[in-house]
Amino acid sequence: MEKELLLMLPGPVPIPERVRLAMARQAINHRSPEFGAVYADCVRVMKTAFGTANDLFIISGSGTAGMEAAVANIGRDKEIACIVNGKFGERLYKISQRYGKAHEVKSEWGTPVNLEALKAQLEAGAQVVTLVHNETSAGIKNPAEEIGKLCRKHDALFIMDGITSIAGDVVESDKWGVDIAITGSQKCFAAPAGLAMVSVSNRAWERLCKNPPYYLDLAAYRKSAGNKPMETPYTPAVPLFLAMREACLMIEEEGLPARIARHQKMSNAVQSAAKAWGLHLFPKIDKLHAFSSTVTAIEYPVGVKDDEMRGAIKKMGIVIAGGQDHLKGKIFRIGSMGAVSAPEILATLAAVQHALKKCGYTPKGDGVEAAAGVLG
Amino acid sequence: MEKELLLMLPGPVPIPERVRLAMARQAINHRSPEFGAVYADCVRVMKTAFGTANDLFIISGSGTAGMEAAVANIGRDKEIACIVNGKFGERLYKISQRYGKAHEVKSEWGTPVNLEALKAQLEAGAQVVTLVHNETSAGIKNPAEEIGKLCRKHDALFIMDGITSIAGDVVESDKWGVDIAITGSQKCFAAPAGLAMVSVSNRAWERLCKNPPYYLDLAAYRKSAGNKPMETPYTPAVPLFLAMREACLMIEEEGLPARIARHQKMSNAVQSAAKAWGLHLFPKIDKLHAFSSTVTAIEYPVGVKDDEMRGAIKKMGIVIAGGQDHLKGKIFRIGSMGAVSAPEILATLAAVQHALKKCGYTPKGDGVEAAAGVLG
Numbered sequence: 153m154e155k156e157l158l159l160m161l162p163g164p165v166p167i168p169e170r171v172r173l174a175m176a177r178q179a180i181n182h183r184s185p186e187f188g189a190v191y192a193d194c195v196r197v198m199k200t201a202f203g204t205a206n207d208l209f210i211i212s213g214s215g216t217a218g219m220e221a222a223v224a225n226i227g228r229d230k231e232i233a234c235i236v237n238g239k240f241g242e243r244l245y246k247i248s249q250r251y252g253k254a255h256e257v258k259s260e261w262g263t264p265v266n267l268e269a270l271k272a273q274l275e276a277g278a279q280v281v282t283l284v285h286n287e288t289s290a291g292i293k294n295p296a297e298e299i300g301k302l303c304r305k306h307d308a309l310f311i312m313d314g315i316t317s318i319a320g321d322v323v324e325s326d327k328w329g330v331d332i333a334i335t336g337s338q339k340c341f342a343a344p345a346g347l348a349m350v351s352v353s354n355r356a357w358e359r360l361c362k363n364p365p366y367y368l369d370l371a372a373y374r375k376s377a378g379n380k381p382m383e384t385p386y387t388p389a390v391p392l393f394l395a396m397r398e399a400c401l402m403i404e405e406e407g408l409p410a411r412i413a414r415h416q417k418m419s420n421a422v423q424s425a426a427k428a429w430g431l432h433l434f435p436k437i438d439k440l441h442a443f444s445s446t447v448t449a450i451e452y453p454v455g456v457k458d459d460e461m462r463g464a465i466k467k468m469g470i471v472i473a474g475g476q477d478h479l480k481g482k483i484f485r486i487g488s489m490g491a492v493s494a495p496e497i498l499a500t501l502a503a504v505q506h507a508l509k510k511c512g513y514t515p516k517g518d519g520v521e522a523a524a525g526v527l528g
Numbered sequence: 529m530e531k532e533l534l535l536m537l538p539g540p541v542p543i544p545e546r547v548r549l550a551m552a553r554q555a556i557n558h559r560s561p562e563f564g565a566v567y568a569d570c571v572r573v574m575k576t577a578f579g580t581a582n583d584l585f586i587i588s589g590s591g592t593a594g595m596e597a598a599v600a601n602i603g604r605d606k607e608i609a610c611i612v613n614g615k616f617g618e619r620l621y622k623i624s625q626r627y628g629k630a631h632e633v634k635s636e637w638g639t640p641v642n643l644e645a646l647k648a649q650l651e652a653g654a655q656v657v658t659l660v661h662n663e664t665s666a667g668i669k670n671p672a673e674e675i676g677k678l679c680r681k682h683d684a685l686f687i688m689d690g691i692t693s694i695a696g697d698v699v700e701s702d703k704w705g706v707d708i709a710i711t712g713s714q715k716c717f718a719a720p721a722g723l724a725m726v727s728v729s730n731r732a733w734e735r736l737c738k739n740p741p742y743y744l745d746l747a748a749y750r751k752s753a754g755n756k757p758m759e760t761p762y763t764p765a766v767p768l769f770l771a772m773r774e775a776c777l778m779i780e781e782e783g784l785p786a787r788i789a790r791h792q793k794m795s796n797a798v799q800s801a802a803k804a805w806g807l808h809l810f811p812k813i814d815k816l817h818a819f820s821s822t823v824t825a826i827e828y829p830v831g832v833k834d835d836e837m838r839g840a841i842k843k844m845g846i847v848i849a850g851g852q853d854h855l856k857g858k859i860f861r862i863g864s865m866g867a868v869s870a871p872e873i874l875a876t877l878a879a880v881q882h883a884l885k886k887c888g889y890t891p892k893g894d895g896v897e898a899a900a901g902v903l904g
Binding site for chain 2: 181338
């Protein structure tokens with residue numbers, strides 16, 4: 153068998169061997185003290201990564217299930233202001249349309265959040281606000297703290313999708329006034345895809361809506377988590393919990409601040425390479441916004457074709473992401489999430505640099521050397 | 529580390545090594561031809577086990593997510609007749625209450641379905657019927673074919689939970705007129721928990737309801753499954769798909785008829801042991817109903833305490849199930865699902881026999897010998 157491709161995507165990300173091997177063991181009973189201890193280990197570490205003392209649950213499902221759990225449990229029949237400056241903001245808007253009166257607070261993908269439009273929605277009575285903290289479709293980090301303050305000022309509930317920031321970037325859910333924060337397993341946690349995590353504030357519990365989907369009913373998760381041993385309401389994806397526990401223990405061992413600094417350093421290296429090549433980062437940021445430190449979105453130079461370039465990179469055993477929807481062909485994206493370290497970044501940048509040349513673009517300078525300077 | 533406990537539960541069941549090791553490999557991109565081929569392999573084998581030529585999808589979530597997908601996509605605002613003669617029938621009733629006008633067609637747990645009450649509901653205009661084919665909480669197999677005929681006669685849609693029958697017992701979804709059949713990964717497929725499968729008939733597609741939960745929107749699954757490569761709408765639990773593919777290949781290798789015969793033989797052995805001990809099987813069956821061939825529910829003899837007996841069995845490294853809800857302390861249940869074969873059954877029955885004696889009951893005869901006679 154050929155070696156596995158190196159996935160440098162904004163998720164799923166390569167999974168450390170320790171984490172993968174945790175799944176190879178025999179099934180354990182999900183209504184046993186042993187499983188309860190696995191669940192509790194995960195929650196302990198996750199609370200640190202979320203920056204929260206709130207309740208926190210693990211749902212067997214993808215990040216999208218977590219997004220829907222948030223909206224369905226506190227957004228039904230409510231006025232929901234949905235901040236959209238990328239694909240996942242759009243997804244929260246689509247989900248919100250199924251439950252409440254959703255209002256799109258829109259700006260172009262990869263451009264700053266329209267805070268004036270958000271204020272207008274809040275003044276007009278928005279009861280819930282949704283935000284994607286780190287918008288991977290565009291490589292932009294949105295000002296969650298600022299938006300949290302506005303929500304508090306207008307007494308609105310604040311849902312924050314932290315799927316690609318939590319455990320890889322600084323997140324302070326409680327300090328920022330986040331009522332429901334969401335993340336997924338296959339991003340900065342570097343665990344396998346298939347688990348969604350949600351934290352729930354007291355304010356959110358007080359305003360819980362009736363009749364959420366049965367599978368995503370947060371009150372049922374709270375009830376089962378209170379059992380001894382700690383449980384999930386329905387059969388959980390046991391191997392994914394075993395893997396996630398191992399991933400969480402690795403986060404504890406590395407230390408969260410060191411992990412966040414590593415993510416920052418890896419993305420700095422990618423940004424330096426782009427700059428050396430003479431390419432532009434895609435997001436248009438201001439002082440409230442920042443370039444993502446978990447994925448870097450870079451504009452294609454004129455004439456370089458997406459399929460050709462990513463095809464050439466894949467021939468070298470590496471997979472990077474293109475643009476989604478209307479950004480297809482316009483940008484490429486390099487993930488720096490999870491367990492990613494210098495060797496993967498250097499190999500990826502070397503492959504990108506070669507592919508750029510092959511596809512007809514002459515880099516202004518040596519991006520690989522620039523990145524090595526950051527990493528070394 | 530101690531050896532893992534032998535789980536003789538009605539799910540989760542022991543997972544063959546081949547299936548577990550399939551999860552240990554590195555993550556693969558879920559939007560790649562390789563993943564598409566994994567998904568397609570699973571669907572091919574599953575269609576055989578479901579007895580269907582209909583569309584079939586895999587949802588990353590537990591069996592309950594599959595149950596909700598069925599009800600939410602064809603039951604919203606409809607008159608739903610929910611057949612309840614055990615815990616999982618009750619769950620479908622609870623889910624149905626969140627979406628439509630649910631009517632309980634009730635009989636005592638473990639007793640035959642009340643067909644007269646069902647006919648009355650259908651005559652009164654029920655548009656959807658829900659049934660649990662094999663009710664593990666009580667060890668009874670319900671007459672799906674008969675109920676399918678009634679649904680067709682009254683032009684009602686038929687949802688069948690086959691979570692603990694599909695891939696372990698004869699299921700003919702198309703022949704029986706099932707519109708949505710559901711199963712889970714951790715039962716007769718002997719794969720890890722965390723995937724739900726649903727098949728959808730043309731009749732169901734024609735009567736699809738608006739506004740299902742976003743994560744469980746079957747139209748989105750259909751659209752993504754039609755992509756090349758075949759995809760899921762949201763990030764799937766990749767390792768569980770890899771494991772499921774391996775489990776499906778094992779089903780093809782064994783052959784479905786041989787697999788079904790093995791389940792029947794294993795449960796026959798357990799039933800013979802119960803009879804030899806002088807104990808009663810819990811279900812009260814008639815000619816339309818049958819004892820489950822994937823789990824055997826046995827009444828405790830007077831004086832034998834559930835905790836004591838199952839505790840004594842656990843000391844021998846084996847876990848069997850007690851009763852759920854009001855049956856707690858009244859019955860014990862032995863699973864014979866998935867990869868279970870003679871050694872596990874013999875060990876379990878030997879442990880039960882010993883525990884019965886230890887807990888103050890004198891078996892009438894040698895149940896282990898009786899079972900060996902069936903298995904040998």
